[in-house]
Amino acid sequence: MSSYRTSLPWRIVVGIADYLDARIGWDKLPLPLGLGTLLGLRVRYRQENLHDTNKIPAVNVPEPVPPKDSFKVNRTADGSYNDLDQPRMGMAGTRFGRNIPLDKIASATPADVLSEPNPRKVSRELLTRDTFISADSVNSLVAAWLQFMVRDWFSHGPSPTDRPWTVPLMDDDPWPEQPMQIMRTPDDPTRDPHAPAGTPDTRVNVFSHWWDASQIYGSTEDEQRAMRTGELGKLHLWDDERMPFPSDPAKDPSRVPGFWLGLALMQGLFTREHNAICDHLHAAYPEWDDEELFERGRLINAALLAKIHTVEWTPAVISHPTTVTALHTNWWGLAGERVHDLFGRISKSEVVSGIPGGETDHYGVPYALTEEFVAVYRMHPLIRDDWELRAANDNTTLRNASFRDIAGPEALKVLGSISTTDLLYSFGTLHPGLVTLHNFPKFLQEYERPDGHLQDLAATDILRSRELGVPRYNEFRRLLRLKPAARFDDLTDNPQWAKQISKVYEGDIEKVDLSVGMFAEKLPKGFAFSDTAFRIFILMASRRLNSDRFFTEYYTPEVYSKAGLKWIDDNSMVSVLLRHHPELRTALTGLGNAFAPWNVAGQE
Incomplete structure (x- = not known):
């Protein structure tokens, strides 16, 4: 222990x-x-605040394939065998964990999920964006990166079409259908049908829980094989090296809900990065075959993504001096990056030398991502409604687009008409939205899914937290040993917002939904999201590294190769962008963090 x-x-x-x-x-x-x-x-x-849902009786749990010696040094497609003693831990199809005691998981009856104020009312009156509120300290790659990461971390899977939640609407609601229907989260296929009444509800993650870049490499052997060229460890690049996706309409990811231009840009960039890593490894180790190059390349690319998220993305969006130092300490320890580069680890302690290369530790609870982690990552306000796409060389406007114009299959048309370099430049010089009240993207409140179903994602976000038993705001804070809000004025330093929230929740502060409370909070210095959400990050951001043997005891030259570990040490988001898009050099000159606003062409 x-x-x-x-x-x-x-x-x-x-x-x-x-x-x-x-x-x-x-x-x-x-x-x-x-x-x-x-x-x-x-x-x-x-x-x-680590609680194991696997203690709840289960049936038909996913079974890993028989072990192979190669699993000791290679990530599996589905995430099995990361823990060699518990091979099912964290694999695709296993349950989400919880950051709250299991007996505190709220019920998901219609009376609870659709209680007043119903999710659509919250969406219309508290979340609707009237005027865009920008997060001026960062650029819109922050939003693209986040969804790119989420596609690796978690998904509850496609919603069933039967038994939708029916949300009644006010008479003045312009929604074209009455009532509004929101599809349910899929049931847990491993739930014991004979479990006693009152057994806490559970759901499964269709992706692996590990930070293993499954959004690039797939979560099954079949998906992984389809991505590979079979030569020198490389992956396919689709459409003249613009995107790593097949052109078969049946496999077109642009028709998967949530696809947009930002996700496509990140997917393409790090597929190219995988291939660049394979070229580097082939030059260093010419005797390696396709399989060896692929497996080492995947490990290195996944670790580089984790490093960028830890020491660049997160410090950009929570740029308080203390959190920036703390996040760098997660990766390099208090000894710092310079000592790491010169001497490597100088201590077994993660506090001194960081988590990578240290000891694996699950802290007494099998590793899994949690429903609370999913809930605090509902950050749709980061998305802009209006996008001015401009040329990197002279900042001239190439196209003004709405978010609708760069989402779903429309994103592919933009990729085909504007260079990737110019698109990245546009993202790098446009601010995202602040994660706050009255700042939810309008397009996402009237989002037409690829299947034609109309969806208000703001209402859906509220409903999902209720449906999945995530506590309301005050109870959530109590369970993290934080002081709850006694009055609506305690929720926010904006008196108008306090009155609006009180009116919507009819004076009952205990009913305030988690997202509403978090979006209303006064933010710590440099933060683009709430301190309450940050409490889950304090725990889970490091746990994803601590529990993964490929970031801890197997983060070694013997597994990654010396050239591989040096690649991770030497690279950043800036260097990745410049390797594949050297035309961005002027825009990125002088920037220590690629998620900060870029230099605008033609401006001194």
Whole structure:
């Protein structure tokens, strides 16, 4: 069992962290104290906010294929055998975990899910974007990157078409159908039909839970084989090397809900990066065959994605000095990047030398992503409604587009008419939206799915958290040992918003939905989303590294190769962009983080 649960020094650290956070707040402390407080909070959350849904009786659980020796050094397509002693852990088709006690999972009866205010009312009155509120410290690659990551991390799978939730509408609602229908989340196929009444509800993740770049490589052996060329470890690049997707309409991912231009750009960029890694490995190890090059390339690419997310994307969207340092510490430890580059790990401690290359630890609970992690990543306000697509060389406007014009199959038309370099430049010089109230993209409130079904994603986000038993805002905070809001004025420093929320929730602060409370919060300095959401990140961002042996004890030259580990060390989002799009050099000159606003052509 991890020493985090037993040692007296850690219990003291946790106690002090709880006290300082409650009395002052981690974000208001000097940097050293702030770092110590976040460390203590992480330990506390590891102790008390990891809960195993596999304890609930299950049937027909997915079975891994028989073990192979190669599984010791290669990631499997479905995520099995990451933990060699528990090969099912984290594989595709296994249950989401929870960050709340299982007996605190709310019921998903119609009375709860459709309780007043119903999700459509919340969407219309509290989430609708009247004026775009921008997050000026970052660029729109932040939004593209997030969905690219989500496509690797989690999906509840396609919704069944029977038994939709029916949401009654107000008389003045312009929605074309009465009532509104929102499809249900698929049931857990492993749930025991004979489970006693009151057994907490569970769902499964159709992707692997691991940070393994499955959005590039697929989650099954068949998907993976279809992506590979069979030569030098490389992947197919579709449409004259623009996108890594097959042209067969039956397999067209542009018709999968959620596809848009930003996702396509990231997918294409890191498919090219995989192939560049394979070229590098082939030059360093010419005796390696296609299989060896592919497997090492996948490991390296996945680790590079994890590094970029940890030390670039996340510090960009929560750019408080304490969180930036804490996130860099997750990867390099307090010793820092320079010491890592010169000497490698100088200590077994993750605090000193970072998580990669350290010890694997599940903290007493089998690894899985959680429903609460899914809930706090519902960040659709990041998406703009209006997109001015401009040329990288002189900033001239090539096209003004709505989000509808760059979503679904329409995105492929844009990719075919404007160069990828210019599209990346446009994203890099446009701000995303702030994750806050009254800033939900209009297009996503009237989103037509590829199957023709009309959907209000703002209402759907509210309904999903209720349906999946994620607590309402105040209860969520209590379960993280945070002070709940006693009054609506405690929710936000915007008096008008406080009145609006009170009116919508009819004066009952305990009914306020999690997303509404988080979107209303006053943000810590440099944050693009709420401190309440950040509490789940404190726990889960490091856990995804700690539990994965390919980021811990197997993060070695013997598994990755010396050339592979050096590639990860030497590269960043900036270097990836410039390798494949050197025309962006002027736009990226002087930037330490590619998710910060880029230089605009023609401006001094």
